[in-house]
Amino acid sequence: MGVYHRIKSVFRGPDEFDLTSGSIGKPLFFLAMPIVITNLFQTAYNLADTFWLGQYDTDALAAISFAFPMVFLLISLGMGISVAGSVLVAQYTGANKEREAEYAASQTVTFAVLVSIVLGVIGYFSVETFLSVMGASTDVLPLATSYMEVISLGLLFMFGFAVFVSLMRGYGDTITPMLVMFGSVVFNIILDPFLIFGWTVVQDAPLVGTVGFPELGIEGAAIATVFSRALALVVGLAIMFRGNRGVQIHLRDMAPDRTYLRRLVRIGAPASVEGMGRALSMNLLLVIVALFPDTVVAAYGIGTRVFSVVFLPAIAIARGVETMTGQNVGADKPDRAERAAKLSATVLFIILSVVGVLVWFTAAPIAGLFTTDPAVVEITSQFLRYVALTFGFIGIMRAYTGSFRGAGKTLIAAALSVLMFGLIRFPIAWFAADPLGETGIWLSFAVSNVVGAVITYAWYQRGTWREGDLTEGKVDLDRTTVDASSGGD
Template sequence: MSLFKGQGDLDLTEGGIVKPLLYLSLPIVVTNLMQTAYNLADTFWLGQYSTEALAAISFAFPMVFLLISLGMGLSVAGSVLVAQHTGADEPKQAEYAASQTVSWAVLASMLLGALGYPFVRPFMDLLGASPDVLPGATAYMQVVALGLPFMFGFFVFISLMRGAGDTITPMLVMFGTVVINVILDPFLINGWTLLADAPLVGTVAFPELGIEGAAYATVFSRSLAMLVGVAIMLSGSRGIQIHLADLRPDVSYLKKMLAIGVPASIEGTGRALSVNLLLVVVGAFSTPVVAAFGIGTRVFSVIFLPAIAVARGVETMTGQNVGAGKPDRAQQANYVAAKGLFVVLFSVGVLIYLFPEPIVAAFTNDAAVVDEGTTFLRYVALSFGFIGIMRAFSGGFRGAGKTMIAAAISIATLGGIRLPIAVVLAETALEQNGIWIAFAVSNVAGAVIAWLWFRRGTWRDGGVRGASGQEADDHETPPASDGSAAGSD
């Protein structure tokens, strides 16, 4: 059996649930873990560099998330369309959807980067970055804004391959680029001067760039990942294939993608904005509190990898089974994922609750930051299991094309519950502990909301394929469509 399974090797619409879900999810866990390694490497080396640099990246990461979230809707739309066409055994439509996704995603990310660049410093200032943190955060984000098309391009590659049922290829591509990033980080952040051979003594191999160096390392590494990903899709040797003739932007097809993708962008943007607004609240406290917040959110990004990965697996299984006309099987996959994730993440949360200090201390030797980060983790850890429930059902909504429901759950949880509670409690005697409490409360509430909404069953009519199911005659012709979109409830 081939190591690389695509739609021809792995049938997500027949047989058991657990095995294909794990097959999809485990490589995504590894891929996301390696993707998170970019952030963790930056956090680690910048934490050794200075506390100000660590605080600066705490402000920069949410803006990175915001820019990517604004454009992520297209990748979600592409993944959903590829999955549903694949489930319906419509390869030509799936390939056309993938090709159009690549074209429009590149154009959108170029536009976002160009528009975002001049507003980086005012945005960081608006978030409350202090004078000693603002220059570093601005320098980091300006480099990222210019490299956004390359960074976003690889996310699109991952989404399209996942929609086709191949999660292993992106994992292997990611591995090589993570290694490059981890190697470059310390040299570009701290600089490196040659000392060995007499003729080269004092020669600067890498200048000391500080936080800006971390940005260069990340953009360069992800650029390589994008180029490799595009080459793989053009060859058609793994997962999904794109065609040069189909890359010409099709405005009529963009409308179909936006019907699915705009709510997904709203979901991602809502998450990013809530984090940015939360930073305004956190920024009112001392630099150690801001740094602890940055470390805590980076730790969460690792702990929640199983939830994010399984949610992506559920998204693909739901999409392919809805496309194949098997909503009951899709529902079963959602419940299996939600139960499994709750058990796994709650268990991890118990361990974090018992031993938080060594985790925080791995990123910094500042005693004040370690103390505050330890408190942050203890307040939130026991709510980790509920994140798994919310993520699983949200993945099901997206796979069914009901991206507006997933967006509504995210916005209600983060913007309607977490942020207001944090704002109110931060003004009481609880101070920053009120912010940590808001995380725990919103995690539990989000799980309850997602579960109750999924039980309504309104996602079952979420097919976004063409009603006729007719295949396109050639790659230049868009897949047949009735013009409907199931992006809302």
């Protein structure tokens, strides 16, 4: 508890600032900073796998370049539930409807568990076919398949923890998920090299034999990730059931409610479409990337991992804008939500543009952190330099789409995502890859970043996100109300 309170003194929790009144910059900062760190920890899972497998084998590195987009696709298929839960919790919290927020969180957990189990089974039995269609080479296919089979079996834990983070964020608590994620990542980073490379100790008499971990290669990286996420989910559920921090969930509210499911689907389906648009773009681009040598595939994997780190501030602030918009829409203060979005877009454009310049000048050393293959380093450096100077535009798009989602306009955010990835990035890569080689793929990233930001900004200025209120027409909760004296769960 002492560590928790010291962390809170630095970051501040939801009990120390009001998202619906007062200044905008400070609460948004204190809301977003833990999200930045949480996302950094989450990215550390992938970076740890990328680093250790890069030392282990180039084919294994190429294999996770195929595996990560499929992981993203599986999670994206169900992410609408977590987005819907976060939006509902945020709007009900802003409207001071605590009971409704708790019911929304409880139902979200129930349906998230069911969806993740179904998706995990589908992923396990379809992984090899999927990766073959994506163009994985004969050397890479068995490695990527073994990785994804383990991930599919553990999808419940990976997706479940993401839901915990979303629900706590909707309430305004971003510190607790950050601390839970920290412990999980440390455990994963420690476990990774032991399972990938193996570790044995030969014992002398009288206890003759060996103890330790067998060399599991890429499968070991997947086991380490799933096991770490499982521990994080257990801790997250314990926190939400206790209700001492963030939104509380109750067993009495977790019986599947088909009426509420329709509501979650109505809000969340477009968010799943948005996530799938991003994931399908990554996978379709892999079809093009797979036409090139494994060195290009590995470079693509490293580059996208670097982008995932660079865009952490954009993703974090967008999540903060989503929460602020949701709570202010619930409190009937749309002007305040709009000011938060504009401030975030401006700050992100400046910060990410500066970061882009730094990446442009240090592309080769960055690539060298992940691989010792000089050919992969050279190709990765080219990829990073083509995209780096457009980083600021990603910040603009992320800020405004976050506001769309917080207002419940998940369909608009989905449409913008599909437009950017499906109608701009992929077609450019498809037609440019033949005459320009892999350079055409890198160019598609840069162009889609700029065009996507311009279109998103123009759409936001129309003001259609102000229409409607998700807290209207709420589910009747009388039948679930429990007298406090009954002891709750």
